[in-house]
Amino acid sequence: MAVYSMTGYASAQHSTAAHEAGAAAPARRLGLEIRAVNSRFLDLAFRLPDELRAHEPALRELLTAELKRGKVEVRATIESEDAAGLADPAPRLLQRLNSLQDGIRAWLPSAAPLSVAEVLRLSAAGQSGGENWGKAVQTLAAKVVQELLAARQREGARLVAMLADRLGQLRALAEQAAPLVPQLVEQQRQRFLERWAEAMALADGATLPEAAQDRALTEATAFAIRIDVAEEITRLASHLDEIERLLDKGGEIGKRLDFLIQELHREANTLGSKSAALELTRISVDMKVLIEQMREQVQNLE
Known part of the structure; x- marks a missing residue:
């Protein structure tokens, strides 16, 4: 459709x-x-x-x-x-208007006479x-x-082409972000453990208690989970698939696309807020720019 x-x-x-x-x-x-x-x-x-x-x-x-x-x-x-x-007003019509005017002014002497513009308007009517x-x-x-x-169909086809182009760019950004996720999680985990070990080394050579080591590992893992954006990338890819499906299906898709664009923006915003690396922040910003461009055009679809 x-x-x-x-x-x-x-x-x-x-x-x-x-x-x-x-x-x-x-x-x-x-x-x-x-x-x-x-x-x-x-x-x-x-x-x-x-x-x-x-x-x-x-x-x-x-x-x-x-x-x-x-x-x-x-x-x-x-x-x-x-x-x-x-x-040109018909003479018979002018005679009729004049007769009507005389009759009205006989009863209403203060009534204003017909103007040329009014005669032409009444003549046309x-x-x-x-x-x-x-x-x-x-x-x-x-x-x-x-x-x-x-005309609306031609404009709709142009908008669909633009949206398809932005979908491709968003997929490319998501592909750039995906390999960064496990690397960043592991980097942050190792960095946390190294700082914990350095802190314990300053404790007059005391042996690091096993319970403290377990606590450090647990906190490092929890921190890694907090910065893990794999789920956001997965949901973002799912929304992109649904938008592409709707564009292929056609019909009255404007309201559904508007909702999906809101969800895309939510995932891209979360990706930026949880980012622990400058590269992921850049990807999030680029995504939000593209999504905003899509939002403006989706508002025009039936």
């Missing part, structure tokens, strides 16, 4: 003509665009002109069926395509009143949603 990003953009336009009383009106253009960014859930927002408000439920149903997560904004516009950008945008909106919306899905 494909992996989809929550980020994407798509737009399309459709030209049509409105009719009023059998007379052809200037052609009009319907534009629809969809923008999507990452979000924990599916969050839909619509910016529609009044003529298209009735189609919002159908658009919402279409998007809900195709998208699972993301903050999605749907914006639609209706514009005139004639050269002047505005249609009158010309488009008989137009049915339903089929055009549905057809255009289906097209834009498919383009959005294609």
